[in-house]
Amino acid sequence: MELWGRMLWALLSGPGRRGSTRGWAFSSWQPQPPLAGLSSAIELVSHWTGVFEKRGIPEARESSEYIVAHVLGAKTFQSLRPALWTQPLTSQQLQCIRELSSRRLQRMPVQYILGEWDFQGLSLRMVPPVFIPRPETEELVEWVLEEVAQRSHAVGSPGSPLILEVGCGSGAISLSLLSQLPQSRVIAVDKREAAISLTHENAQRLRLQDRIWIIHLDMTSERSWTHLPWGPMDLIVSNPPYVFHQDMEQLAPEIRSYEDPAALDGGEEGMDIITHILALAPRLLKDSGSIFLEVDPRHPELVSSWLQSRPDLYLNLVAVRRDFCGSQVECACWHLNVHSPGMESKRRYVLPEVT
């Protein structure tokens, strides 16, 4: 069947037909219907959506729209300059679309295919296997910004607030905070070299490299925290790996095959990294400082009871927020605000031990 398809194909696309050179990549050996050399953007999207759907690729239409828009120089298909919707594409553009789409057929996430994605309006480079920032995490950043605005007496002085991000990945959280808090400074850490260099690259692209310190270290190892250049922090922010280990194999191929599992796997109850971060508090967090975390929907209760079992940390779970998708839909994640009360509480707590 395949051979027959190829023969027919060769007959149809003989030399001189339509006069344009088409570099067909036969690497996938799939018989694909011939594309007219004068296809427009709309027709291409329609074509590739069909191809993706047939192969069971999720988000078929969105994927083809993003790919075509990207090749034509726009971020979304909706924002494409209207004149380009119906103009015929060049053969290089067609080739480019074909290459990118073939990667989509391999279940590569769109963000890695395009090599970039947006977060909080910032354009960031994306490189596998560094974790791709999720839209829910944009809400976490919003919350942090609200809190900082409320404590406005701290903001405004240079170097304030001082923020630590644990597991920076592509640098999404750090850089969006830096760009919206012009006085802030950020220390971003990650245990993966790839994440460190990607965050570096993004910081430079956005010209924020002067206010961010990117450090390659593993927060779970005992001695790591002594290597930080500054301290203590006003805020600790993180989207730590929080997937329950048993759920890892149910993740979509896009995630399983391309993203770093270490950025996802949180251990048996998904709490491993979370507890490590919370345990940092006494050493790294200022009084009246806060830790902002994104966690699995099952975690708020687990975190609450864990904190109760660790009074030595002097931390309170003061607020929880779910993603904004509304009550009809099951929530994707929760955001936690874990607060460290002032010195007064600490002193008060210490007294009973003295008899």
Added chain:
Amino acid sequence: MNRHLCVWLFRHPSLNGYLQCHIQLHSHQFRQIHLDTRLQVFRQNRNCILHLLSKNWSRRYCHQDTKMLWKHKALQKYMENLSKEYQTLEQCLQHIPVNEENRRSLNRRHAELAPLAAIYQEIQETEQAIEELESMCKSRQSLALWPRLECSSVIIAHFNLELLDSSNPPTSASQVAGTTGLNKQDEKQLQELALEERQTIDQKINMLYNELFQSLVPKEKYDKNDVILEVTAGRTTGGDICQQFTREIFDMYQNYSCYKHWQFELLNYTPADYGGLHHAAARISGDGVYKHLKYEGGIHRVQRIPEVGLSSRMQRIHTGTMSVIVLPQPDEVDVKLDPKDLRIDTFRAKGAGGQHVNKTDSAVRLVHIPTGLVVECQQERSQIKNKEIAFRVLRARLYQQIIEKDKRQQQSARKLQVGTRAQSERIRTYNFTQDRVSDHRIAYEVRDIKEFLCGGKGLDQLIQRLLQSADEEAIAELLDEHLKSAK
């Protein structure tokens, strides 16, 4: 025999603002001196005020109609009443004891009226000066009145056939006052000086009328706001003439924004096949955007023989429509949104999200439950940005509803309307076969559609005319109400 001189201002309804002084002699020996004087052209050409308020009518002045005359009297009366009220208030506040609350509102009204009263005062003084100037010209005997005039450089030209024949050139005003006859050269000098004087006074009164006009026109609440402009293609029985036309109109407004140095931000663009446009929306921000674009809302009609698209096969004149909606954009404080009233939908599969899922569909749909308004946005890759845009559009739509409620309460008979009443009105026709754009509200026509659709000077001129008409109507309404309440 009293040969008297009639001087009146004759203003052409042209945008150059040329003043023509017709100095006409009412007598069987008829001489007309026609002079063109360039007056200061003000920012907006307020021709109408001079129509309204110039004192000397002529049957030959065909641009006026009785409506103007009436308005003129009504305006006079209105200003008189305002002036009286102002003076009464002044008396009141000074001499009569009032309690605190009343005092505050009286003070407020006093402050409101103060500038109007001041302008009115000045207008009256200036008009008196004109009257005196004119009465000088009426009869020869009035020469004796000259020393009584306050103006330092007043020289009256006495246009009288008898005077034209006399000689003895005057060297000063008093000399003129003393003499009973003037020769041709004197005449000419006096003529020029008189006209100069008249020009100065005219300029002054013109300026005062403008000020008065500006102060009287009620300020529109939302004029300084930014807008969201939405275009939607109409329906026809076949072909895509509406969609093509919609795209051309949207492009026109985009170019106009450029022309006015505004910012044009695309919010939504839904194209149709063959290069047409179903629906689009943009946010336009800058100085006084709503003020300029508010009268663009309504149905725009097109008549043409289509060149491209499905309809072009048969060479027949097609008619199509498209609608433009202009929504003033509120500030955050203007429209309160209760989170409880909102449902935010993102197009993700029900179930897991966060780290468990990688989705690229960042579209957002906002539903405002109490009103049922739905806004969607998929303009950006960042979901939170789409959410911001959706909120902005929702706010604008809700704001529009608030404005509607306001406007509905004012029963207005104006030809130029904003709001839902205007939305279904056919306001303008673009006839390509006759190369003509006609605005039906002010009976305005312009040629060269191609130039008009470029969204530059052509469109700007039309908009200026619309604003002018709207102001005129606003004042007429004001006077109407005043008359009604006086009765």
